[in-house]
Amino acid sequence: MTETRALSPTREDQRTAFLAGAGFAGAQLVALPVDASTRRYFRLSGVGLLLMDSPPDSEPIGPFVQIARHLYGLGLSAPAVVQVDEGAGLALIEDFGQDTYTRLLAAGHPESLLYHLAVDALVALHRAPPLAEMAPYDSRQLSEECALLIDWYIPLLIGKDAALDLRDSFLTLFAEACGDVALRREALVLRDFHVDNLMLLDGRKGVAACGLLDFQDALTGSAAYDLMSLLEDARRDVPEALRMALLTYYLTQRPELNAPRFLKDYRRLAAQRHAKVLGIFVRLAGRDGKHGYLAHLPRTLGLFVRALDAEAYAPLRDWFNRHVPGWREDLPPATLAMLCETPYRLVQGSSHGHV
Numbered sequence: 001m002t003e004t005r006a007l008s009p010t011r012e013d014q015r016t017a018f019l020a021g022a023g024f025a026g027a028q029l030v031a032l033p034v035d036a037s038t039r040r041y042f043r044l045s046g047v048g049l050l051l052m053d054s055p056p057d058s059e060p061i062g063p064f065v066q067i068a069r070h071l072y073g074l075g076l077s078a079p080a081v082v083q084v085d086e087g088a089g090l091a092l093i094e095d096f097g098q099d100t101y102t103r104l105l106a107a108g109h110p111e112s113l114l115y116h117l118a119v120d121a122l123v124a125l126h127r128a129p130p131l132a133e134m135a136p137y138d139s140r141q142l143s144e145e146c147a148l149l150i151d152w153y154i155p156l157l158i159g160k161d162a163a164l165d166l167r168d169s170f171l172t173l174f175a176e177a178c179g180d181v182a183l184r185r186e187a188l189v190l191r192d193f194h195v196d197n198l199m200l201l202d203g204r205k206g207v208a209a210c211g212l213l214d215f216q217d218a219l220t221g222s223a224a225y226d227l228m229s230l231l232e233d234a235r236r237d238v239p240e241a242l243r244m245a246l247l248t249y250y251l252t253q254r255p256e257l258n259a260p261r262f263l264k265d266y267r268r269l270a271a272q273r274h275a276k277v278l279g280i281f282v283r284l285a286g287r288d289g290k291h292g293y294l295a296h297l298p299r300t301l302g303l304f305v306r307a308l309d310a311e312a313y314a315p316l317r318d319w320f321n322r323h324v325p326g327w328r329e330d331l332p333p334a335t336l337a338m339l340c341e342t343p344y345r346l347v348q349g350s351s352h353g354h355v
Contacts, residue, residue, distance in 0.1 A: 015042075015053060018090045022083045024049075035196075035214075048095050049082060054216075056089035064216035065091065067131070070188070074128050076121055077201055077211045096211040099202075101195035105236070109200075112242060115230070118198055119246050121210040122226055123253045126187040130220045137189050137221025139175055139182040142272055146174045148279025156282065156335050157324050166323055173316040178272055181265045184222035190215040193226035194233045223257075224265040225273070232270050232307075234277045234300040267310040274304035286339045294339060298330045 009017070019027055029042040029051060038058050042051040054061040061084065071078040077096075084091040101114050135141075150170045155163040175182075192214045199211030227250055231243045247266075251259050277300050281293040305328050308317050320327045 011053070011055075014088050015051060015090060018085055018088060019044075019051065019092075022092055024092075043095060044092075049092050050079070050095045052091045052093050054089045054091075056087065059089070059216070060086070061089045061091055061216075062086050063218070067188070067215050067218050068093075070131055071125070071212060071215070074124060075206075075208060076124060077204060077208045078215065079211075079213070096199045096201060096213070099200045101198040101200070102236075104200055105195060112245075114195075114198075114200065115238075115242065115246055116249065117200075117207070117210045118193075118230055119227070119250050120253075121207045121212070122193070122223075122230070123250065124207045125190075125226075126223045126254065128188075130185065130188040134188060134218060134220040136185060137182070137191075137219040137225070139178065141219065142178050142182050143171055143175055145276040146178075146272055147171060148283065149275040150279075152279040152282040152286070154324060154327075156331060156339075157326060162323075170316075170319065173319055174272070174275070177312045177316060178268055181222050181224075181268050184265065185220050187221070187223040187226075188218050189221040189223075189225045190218050191225070191229070192217070193229045195230075195236055222265045222269060223254075224262050225269050228266050228270050229273060232274070232303050234274070234281070234296050234303070237299065264310075264312070267307060268312050271304060271307035271310065271313055271316075274300055274307055278304060282339065286343065291340045294336055297336075301328075301330060 015029075016025075019025060024044060024047065027047065028045040030045060032041040032043060032050075034040060038055055040053040042053070043049075044051060052061065052064070054064065065081050065084055065086070068078040068081055072080065079093040079096060082092040082094070101118070104114060105111055147167070150163055150167050154166075154170075158166075190212070197213040197215075199213065201209050201211045227247070231238055231246055247263075251257060251262065278297065281297055281300065284290040284293045307313070308320070
């Protein structure tokens with residue numbers, strides 16, 4: 001007798017069953033544009049909810065639920081979680097609409113008002129104790145992210161073999177520069193705090209008017225990180241006068257901080273983040289076929305070059321000058337074309353990245 005085996009349900013089957021169990025059988029789903037992660041979102045037409053599909057093997061949904069509830073408890077606006085199946089990696093969450101900061105800024109909304117609101121939200125977050133059970137943004141995590149630069153971006157300049165030979169010395173110098181900031185446990189660091197992940201919510205007052213998205217990878221670390229992420233955006237030019245005004249605005253609201261130490265942390269983390277993002281953008285283009293991110297490389301490189309002017313990075317700056325000719329210059333058109341046409345393989349294993 002022939003043995004028959006039931007086929008495993010497809011991801012679409014799992015979404016359908018979850019929606020039926022939540023009382024939304026037959027709901028019309030509209031897929032939202034994908035980003036740099038494996039998560040997907042679907043809008044339930046006319047219901048005010050999103051279906052969040054976060055594959056449990058790659059991006060477990062539990063951290064999102066935990067942090068969303070924490071933020072809500074602080075009076076901040078994270079999407080309310082209506083129903084969740086952590087095992088399946090599915091959740092129904094509040095739909096904040098379409099007024100992202102990115103769209104509003106493109107439409108001419110006053111940028112100073114939006115940015116000041118975002119900084120107010122950060123101040124409220126940073127005045128609260130971080131979640132005790134959150135993993136730390138420690139030296140291991142910072143190093144894994146820095147490795148994205150030597151694994152993906154630098155090989156474009158000097159070749160994969162040369163980059164691999166220099167990998168250890170590069171990471172050692174980065175670790176030395178970030179040694180102090182890797183010890184900070186000051187605040188919950190959302191890690192992707194920028195205009196694509198912020199929304200303006202009608203009908204809400206104060207910091208609750210700032211909708212927060214994409215925070216499931218949060219860690220406990222330096223309060224400087226998210227402010228730097230907002231003000232040194234890989235996707236958007238922030239006027240220098242506004243950047244300095246917002247830095248001053250943040251520090252004025254937090255007089256208890258050691259301001260000189262905060263600014264040193266800011267500069268060190270800026271170089272670390274821009275190194276990571278350069279690597280991620282190349283990986284997204286060359287490995288994943290998401291070529292749109294290449295348009296942001298010149299801006300990100302400029303931010304990285306500026307960040308490496310910090311005193312703490314003098315040894316690493318010298319390392320670049322010795323080993324990576326032309327590191328301050330934009331990638332040539334032929335290299336960009338290669339990334340769009342030829343699969344670009346990883347030099348050495350790197351962690352999952354996000355931007």
